[in-house]
Amino acid sequence: MDEGSVVSAVAERLYYDVDSGLEFQAVVTGVRPGPQRVGKDGQEEPLWSVALDRTAFYPAGGGQPWDTGVLVGAPGSERAFQVEVERVEEDEAGEVWHTLCEPVSVGARVTGRVDAERRMDHAQQHTGQHLLSAIFLRELGAPTVSFHLGADSVTIDLQVDKVSEEDLRGVEDAVNRVIFEDRRMRPRWVAREEAERMLERGELRKLPERAGRMRIVEMEGVEFNACGGTHVRSTGAIGGLLVRRLEKVRQGQRVEFCCGLRAVRMARQDYARLRETGALLSVGPAELASRVAGLIEDRKQRAKERKLLEKQVREMEERLRAQTQGGSAGE
Ligand SMILES: [Zn+2]
Numbered sequence: 001m002d003e004g005s006v007v008s009a010v011a012e013r014l015y016y017d018v019d020s021g022l023e024f025q026a027v028v029t030g031v032r033p034g035p036q037r038v039g040k041d042g043q044e045e046p047l048w049s050v051a052l053d054r055t056a057f058y059p060a061g062g063g064q065p066w067d068t069g070v071l072v073g074a075p076g077s078e079r080a081f082q083v084e085v086e087r088v089e090e091d092e093a094g095e096v097w098h099t100l101c102e103p104v105s106v107g108a109r110v111t112g113r114v115d116a117e118r119r120m121d122h123a124q125q126h127t128g129q130h131l132l133s134a135i136f137l138r139e140l141g142a143p144t145v146s147f148h149l150g151a152d153s154v155t156i157d158l159q160v161d162k163v164s165e166e167d168l169r170g171v172e173d174a175v176n177r178v179i180f181e182d183r184r185m186r187p188r189w190v191a192r193e194e195a196e197r198m199l200e201r202g203e204l205r206k207l208p209e210r211a212g213r214m215r216i217v218e219m220e221g222v223e224f225n226a227c228g229g230t231h232v233r234s235t236g237a238i239g240g241l242l243v244r245r246l247e248k249v250r251q252g253q254r255v256e257f258c259c260g261l262r263a264v265r266m267a268r269q270d271y272a273r274l275r276e277t278g279a280l281l282s283v284g285p286a287e288l289a290s291r292v293a294g295l296i297e298d299r300k301q302r303a304k305e306r307k308l309l310e311k312q313v314r315e316m317e318e319r320l321r322a323q324t325q326g327g328s329a330g331e
Pocket residue numbers: 126130217225227228229230231
């Protein structure tokens with residue numbers, strides 16, 4: 001096995017083609033030692049980075065996390081193996097490196113399988129972000145300046161001073177209507193000059209710096225976006241978008257949202273918390289706010305009464321002391 005860094009021609013990216021699927025055949029073109037990792041027993045474990053001639057694994061980029069999955073030794077390869085792909089990153093030369101916990105030989109034939117659930121989740125959140133940003137821009141003139149897709153939360157930052165509750169609900173409803181309309185997502189490649197013309201015509205809001213061909217993703221009737229990420233095939237597969245929170249940040253307003261099954265899980269979790277809290281107070285979720293408001297009012301009232309009682313006790317103590325001192329002075 002060659003453990004040195006074998007520089008290969010850059011991998012063909014199968015994830016750009018929406019019809020390519022999540023299982024693919026490839027040949028290992030490069031292997032190099034990857035980062036160290038601390039294992040369960042506290043010992044450092046070596047990891048390996050592997051390049052392939054073609055890959056359906058999306059590397060981290062554009063605010064979207066990497067795909068995970070497995071590489072399996074294809075029939076006819078030297079030995080049978082199945083190794084997990086833990087991380088996928090693109091280097092400055094544009095090569096895609098798959099991080100594995102064991103090395104694989106250069107020249108080995110492999111079958112790659114991308115974790116479908118994780119990919120679908122990321123594609124739903126990411127496509128939902130395209131749509132949410134487009135509607136905020138259209139309805140409120142509020143451009144998106146950053147996007148974060150984490151395991152627990154998805155946010156966009158809007159360059160705008162204030163968003164009213166009514167405007168926020170209006171945007172959320174408009175987004176969900178586009179989801180129900182099931183608009184097509186159409187990625188295509190265009191020359192840089194063509195992308196620049198689209199920018200001039202106002203069809204594109206911004207363009208990445210780099211030269212060469214651009215991947216333009218059209219959301220039918222909604223927007224064009226220069227993007228290399230993974231998307232669902234049509235807006236219906238976003239499944240629904242739920243806005244959870246709006247908060248003031250330095251550059252504007254941060255909107256937390258979630259889409260698809262993630263939105264269902266979040267809503268389920270929120271409702272379970274409401275139900276648990278309601279059970280402690282023997283009320284249903286709908287009466288929870290008025291019950292808590294009543295308890296707060298009760299507490300305020302008791303604090304007032306307590307203050308009054310403490311004042312009366314202090315006054316009585318002072319009177320008693322004065323009487324005792326007056327009595328002893330008279331003897
Ligand atoms: Zn995108």
